Amino acid sequence: MALIVQKYGGSSVADSEKIKNVAGRIAKAKDEGNQVVVVVSAMGDTTDELIRMAQQVSEQPDERELDVLLSTGELISSTLLAMALESLGYKAVSLTGAQAGIQTDSSYSRARILCVDPQRIVAELEKGNIVIVAGFQGVTQDMDITTLGRGGSDTTAVALAASLNAEVCQIYTDVEGVYTADPRLVSEATKLKQIDYEEMLELASYGAKVIHPRAVELGQLYNMPILVASSFSDSPGTLICKEASMEVRNKVRGIAHDTNVAKITIIGVPDHPGIAAAIFEPLARANISVDTIVQNASIGNITDLTFTVAQSDLVKAMSIVGPVIKSIGAKRCVTDSTLAKVSIVGTGMQNTPGYAARMFRALYEQGINIQLITTSEIRITCIIAEDRIKDAVQALHKAFELEIA
Amino acid sequence: MALIVQKYGGSSVADSEKIKNVAGRIAKAKDEGNQVVVVVSAMGDTTDELIRMAQQVSEQPDERELDVLLSTGELISSTLLAMALESLGYKAVSLTGAQAGIQTDSSYSRARILCVDPQRIVAELEKGNIVIVAGFQGVTQDMDITTLGRGGSDTTAVALAASLNAEVCQIYTDVEGVYTADPRLVSEATKLKQIDYEEMLELASYGAKVIHPRAVELGQLYNMPILVASSFSDSPGTLICKEASMEVRNKVRGIAHDTNVAKITIIGVPDHPGIAAAIFEPLARANISVDTIVQNASIGNITDLTFTVAQSDLVKAMSIVGPVIKSIGAKRCVTDSTLAKVSIVGTGMQNTPGYAARMFRALYEQGINIQLITTSEIRITCIIAEDRIKDAVQALHKAFELEIA
Numbered sequence: 001m002a003l004i005v006q007k008y009g010g011s012s013v014a015d016s017e018k019i020k021n022v023a024g025r026i027a028k029a030k031d032e033g034n035q036v037v038v039v040v041s042a043m044g045d046t047t048d049e050l051i052r053m054a055q056q057v058s059e060q061p062d063e064r065e066l067d068v069l070l071s072t073g074e075l076i077s078s079t080l081l082a083m084a085l086e087s088l089g090y091k092a093v094s095l096t097g098a099q100a101g102i103q104t105d106s107s108y109s110r111a112r113i114l115c116v117d118p119q120r121i122v123a124e125l126e127k128g129n130i131v132i133v134a135g136f137q138g139v140t141q142d143m144d145i146t147t148l149g150r151g152g153s154d155t156t157a158v159a160l161a162a163s164l165n166a167e168v169c170q171i172y173t174d175v176e177g178v179y180t181a182d183p184r185l186v187s188e189a190t191k192l193k194q195i196d197y198e199e200m201l202e203l204a205s206y207g208a209k210v211i212h213p214r215a216v217e218l219g220q221l222y223n224m225p226i227l228v229a230s231s232f233s234d235s236p237g238t239l240i241c242k243e244a245s246m247e248v249r250n251k252v253r254g255i256a257h258d259t260n261v262a263k264i265t266i267i268g269v270p271d272h273p274g275i276a277a278a279i280f281e282p283l284a285r286a287n288i289s290v291d292t293i294v295q296n297a298s299i300g301n302i303t304d305l306t307f308t309v310a311q312s313d314l315v316k317a318m319s320i321v322g323p324v325i326k327s328i329g330a331k332r333c334v335t336d337s338t339l340a341k342v343s344i345v346g347t348g349m350q351n352t353p354g355y356a357a358r359m360f361r362a363l364y365e366q367g368i369n370i371q372l373i374t375t376s377e378i379r380i381t382c383i384i385a386e387d388r389i390k391d392a393v394q395a396l397h398k399a400f401e402l403e404i405a
Numbered sequence: 406m407a408l409i410v411q412k413y414g415g416s417s418v419a420d421s422e423k424i425k426n427v428a429g430r431i432a433k434a435k436d437e438g439n440q441v442v443v444v445v446s447a448m449g450d451t452t453d454e455l456i457r458m459a460q461q462v463s464e465q466p467d468e469r470e471l472d473v474l475l476s477t478g479e480l481i482s483s484t485l486l487a488m489a490l491e492s493l494g495y496k497a498v499s500l501t502g503a504q505a506g507i508q509t510d511s512s513y514s515r516a517r518i519l520c521v522d523p524q525r526i527v528a529e530l531e532k533g534n535i536v537i538v539a540g541f542q543g544v545t546q547d548m549d550i551t552t553l554g555r556g557g558s559d560t561t562a563v564a565l566a567a568s569l570n571a572e573v574c575q576i577y578t579d580v581e582g583v584y585t586a587d588p589r590l591v592s593e594a595t596k597l598k599q600i601d602y603e604e605m606l607e608l609a610s611y612g613a614k615v616i617h618p619r620a621v622e623l624g625q626l627y628n629m630p631i632l633v634a635s636s637f638s639d640s641p642g643t644l645i646c647k648e649a650s651m652e653v654r655n656k657v658r659g660i661a662h663d664t665n666v667a668k669i670t671i672i673g674v675p676d677h678p679g680i681a682a683a684i685f686e687p688l689a690r691a692n693i694s695v696d697t698i699v700q701n702a703s704i705g706n707i708t709d710l711t712f713t714v715a716q717s718d719l720v721k722a723m724s725i726v727g728p729v730i731k732s733i734g735a736k737r738c739v740t741d742s743t744l745a746k747v748s749i750v751g752t753g754m755q756n757t758p759g760y761a762a763r764m765f766r767a768l769y770e771q772g773i774n775i776q777l778i779t780t781s782e783i784r785i786t787c788i789i790a791e792d793r794i795k796d797a798v799q800a801l802h803k804a805f806e807l808e809i810a
Contacts, residue, residue, distance in 0.1 A: 016461035056421035058492035
């Protein structure tokens with residue numbers, strides 16, 4: 001008898017009909033002889049609705065209170081799912097994050113899981129129950145409720161799977177798996193049967209919105225296989241695991257892209273120690289994530305510094321960078337909010353030269369100008385004009401022969 | 406520095422504006438130098454909405470799951486109220502029933518409070534916090550969430566007040582206090598400054614929907630003064646306490662009425678032991694509350710048996726009584742669903758004869774027929790036609806000179 005952990009996202013439980021559909025899928029896994037633990041997100045837009053309610057009573061809601069408020073979304077969906085299973089004739093019990101033993105630090109709204117004490121889950125499984133755990137939440141040592149922030153329910157699922165020593169963690173969502181590129185941009189995009197944790201991390205961070213990177217990292221740490229599949233079909237999905245099959249010849253596994261990119265260039269920066277800190281520390285304090293950073297070679301102790309942020313953070317970032325420019329004696333600042341990122345990802349790339357050249361040529365042949373380049377061991381990313389992103393993804397998909405992956 | 410417990414009902418926190426209004430009232434109590442603990446109900450119709458959601462996924466929702474689901478209503482209102490207080494510049498913290506130390510038995514949907522361990526509340530008060538407690542809920546020894554059923558938040562408030570040794574428990578609602586009769590029926594009805602626990606129990610049970618009897622009983626047990634007042638005005642309200650002022654000359658304190666009354670009469674019942682049990686046990690199992698029961702003197706071992714139920718329970722009650730009639734060999738059954746109850750209440754009545762006679766005469770002078778009579782030590786109740794209830798309440802209010810109470 002295998003123990004499996006399943007996770008269903010908010011769109012999979014958005015209304016009572018969808019909850020019944022999910023209950024049917026869980027029942028099937030139980031009928032197949034498995035012990036089943038299910039992690040569930042809040043229904044549809046519940047979390048946004050709760051945030052809206054908080055903003056109506058307070059301009060800056062207290063984070064501790066907000067976490068208790070938001071945690072109710074998953075309590076609602078988990079109890080409804082347990083009820084739906086019981087009405088199908090299955091024994092089921094819902095557990096809060098606290099009851100499920102998800103212990104976190106007290107960083108409200110972005111708590112980190114410290115440990116999982118699954119004894120209540122184990123006891124309920126032994127009674128023959130299907131266990132439904134409210135995702136996205138945990139509890140501090142002082143019994144205060146926390147939420148895990150972005151990707152919280154994915155992280156809950158993988159953490160439980162690891163602590164229960166489950167056979168697999170199945171993440172059910174509204175996409176069918178991980179593709180070689182976004183199928184809306186590339187009609188020839190194919191679904192990957194397997195992908196390596198590292199590759200998935202690069203794809204996930206760079207815009208393939210299937211599973212949160214934090215959950216993939218946790219899966220990698222505990223070597224927990226994660227299946228990503230659709231809750232609306234029986235299509236097999238993509239397995240994220242330690243090593244993609246040795247059969248995989250193609251060394252580029254996928255093309256990721258992200259159109260939420262803005263560039264800030266500070267011109268005439270005096271090139272001496274401490275300048276970078278003076279610019280980036282205030283941005284970090286404002287919780288603005290800075291992505292690519294490029295500094296040109298210095299000419300006469302004056303240099304230019306370029307970095308990217310999310311388009312949605314541009315106005316806030318500029319309100320911080322403006323005063324800093326003056327204080328460090330830089331000349332001026334220009335911005336461009338019409339950019340996008342395109343990346344090729346694959347573990348095979350790290351030992352094989354020539355991928356970068358092939359990428360640049362494919363973009364050049366489409367007449368696409370590359371504004372910035374950044375690389376990791378298993379990824380090459382180019383920043384280009386946003387209106388050319390579709391051409392770029394299609395050209396790269398073809399250049400690396402991913403349609404026959 | 407006094408410690409006071411306040412409770413705000415669902416209509417007082419129905420939307421964000423009302424929550425802000427309540428926050429202002431709590432702030433005022435704090436500014437007056439008090440330590441303040443607040444118990445809050447779910448916003449407006451939240452509980453009904455959650456029940457509707459449960460019914461959409463299950464015809465008979467599991468009670469344990471339903472309790473977790475319903476408990477979210479009070480978590481939402483308590484966190485929003487804490488946020489609203491903080492945005493006014495006050496230190497506030499919300500606590501779940503479990504965090505507030507409300508320990509109950511495991512009778513889901515109607516749990517009883519076993520004990521209150523207020524150490525977390527005390528610790529938060531010592532930090533200078535206003536403490537907002539989610540009403541209506543508690544936790545079992547196994548850390549399972551329960552709800553307290555009808556009157557739950559009132560009961561939470563009085564239980565906390567007792568365990569914290571508070572100076573007073575203030576129940577804020579959408580009425581201004583306890584009146585000598587329903588002001589919608591009797592324009593001369595006056596608000597009582599004080600009322601005895603026993604009197605309030607009789608008034609509350611018999612239709613004056615101001616505070617739940619269960620909370621009054623608890624108040625009486627711990628001798629905790631309970632103020633009932635409006636959350637929408639600064640009117641002083643009614644204090645429920647051990648003994649109404651000695652100044653109170655008038656021995657009838659109020660007229661209660663209830664128009665939700667149906668009568669069932671079983672005709673030709675064989676009069677032997679076990680018959681009453683045969684009739685009332687199945688009704689009790691179906692959770693139908695039977696009120697007045699009258700059995701006529703037996704003639705030739707055959708008697709008639711009459712009892713009342715809520716009009717809303719009549720159809721269900723008849724579906725149970727029908728088969729029982731046959732099995733016990735009774736003749737037939739007649740029902741009347743157009744009835745109402747009217748009661749006079751007052752502790753002074755118990756030692757003074759003549760109240761019943763005065764009541765019957767006042768009704769007779771209005772040409773109102775009395776169908777059934779039932780009494781307690783401090784109450785006399787008559788069942789009359791529903792369409793005469795206004796006349797009856799007005800006539801009794803006048804007969805007992807309550808307009809000058």
